[in-house]
Amino acid sequence: MVNKKSLVKWAVIAAILATVPLYSGNYILSLVNLAAIAVTGAVGLNILTGYTGQISLGHAAFMGVGAYVAGYLMTNYHLPFLLAVLIGGIASAIAGIIFGSPSLRLKGLYLAMATLASQILLEYVFKNWRSVTGGVSGMYIESPSILGFSFGTDQRFYYLAMGFALIAIWTASNLFKTKTGRAFIAIRDRDIAAEIIGISSFKYKLISFAISSFYAGVAGSLLALYLTLVVPESFVLSVSIQYVAMVIIGGPGTIAGAIYGAIFVTLLPQGIEYITNILAQFYPMEALFAALRDMTFGLLIILFLLFEPKGLSDIIPRIGRWFKGLFLKKGGESRNLSHIQ
């Protein structure tokens, strides 16, 4: 199974991942940390949307549930942060089951509307249940620490965010080697046939929703720990849409896609901000950035759905092969799939 070549490959990747904080500046590192948190969240949404075929416009709200629960437990009960993150994830999964039970009986556009409703409802709770959430001004929390070791700097938080992202990737890849993961894909591809061969599609959609919400809750808690602040703004509809963009742009139904998508969507606003700053020198516009950002995401979702439905997870290997072809001058090795008598 594990041959020498892949062992070397993984050793190199591990070495790079372990040393990133040593040579990265704070700005880069803060982006890396945000991207790692987004990877955890996007892997979760990809399980629901990419692998099970169920759209959700409420992912950010479920992140919020995790963040508020974890934050509340830390500030009011001084729970160790790892435990708080875990409970945040579980709370989110429970919220997923509660909101999913009515929603998942619906399909397509109707499901989208139902999840949008949960987004709006939860957002309202975040803003208005002041005694618990702190309302619009939010809730401050301490930066995470274990036995006096604080993760308060970008350098240290990196290992936390990356650790969770790797666990998310690992558990999700394992999932699709089990009966539950296969059931998700079966429901996505042919829900009626799946029912007839013995899979309760409602039950497995609900499991998918719960798992996806768990990842969301963990990602939300991590974001709260990173910012040491939980505010409703972190979990609004446009964030949900960004997560949908991660799945679609990255490549639905692939683990690599969720990773590419999360990185791309985290970095894109930085690029747009950079451009708007330059443009603003010639043509000053206050709200240009936010509008441009949301429009770009919308446009990218449409373009990818139309022209590259397999997303970056398909484009990046293609570019890789193209480069290989340049150097090998042989058009790469042909992947021979068919040798059947």
Added chain:
Amino acid sequence: MILKLDKLSLSFGGIQALNGVSFEIKEGELFSLIGPNGAGKTSVINAICSFYKPTKGEIYFKDKLLNPLKPYNITALGVSRTFQNTELFAGMSVLDNIKLGSHNRLKASTLSGMFHLPWAKKEEREEEKYLREEILKRLGLDEVRNRFVGTLPYGLQKRVDLGRALASRPELLILDEPVAGMNNDESRDMVECLLHFKKAWNLTILLVEHDMEVVMSISDRIVVMNFGQKIAEGTPQEIQNNEQVITIYLGKQYEKDVS
């Protein structure tokens, strides 16, 4: 009696797809259901699977009433089926498609699978070994087990569909036109496989098929349907000599074969 249909009726809007169909299948039998296109054969299968809800009549599997059950409960009881148009999951490998048939037999929890816990790994590994030894090798699918099912030729896809139905280890296996669209060699291989599994696993088989050579040579008993009604029942010999069956079905089949 392993399966019993009692005056089954089914309609879609104005169309009466089934009209008072009754028959019983004995344990260990190879029981065939034949009739012209649109006679209602697939509808009978869909009703047994609880996918279509009969407007009247009852279906019993080993004295258990199936009518109120959901489709996904039927497999767990020991009934599985293949599909007229295979209904495979094209984006998954052959092995994963067949593993889906084992769904209800795998007991490890979702969490234990996600964390790769030893017992979950072991169960998965053992199931895979079993499926490869007992089903894939037998159906000639072991070499292609990692290929996407959508890239396989039609004949092999039909076998994957059969493999998936077998993976749930049914007592009653329902086959909807298993050799349709196959050439003679493929068809012979398929029939050979079926008879092997029937014997080795002690299966009862309900077969729907238009290939009369196959039906007449392997069936124990046959029911003939036309316009949603049962018009005859008997041994292959009796059916072949039944005037009414010859007029509405066998005669036409024969003309088709000649032309």
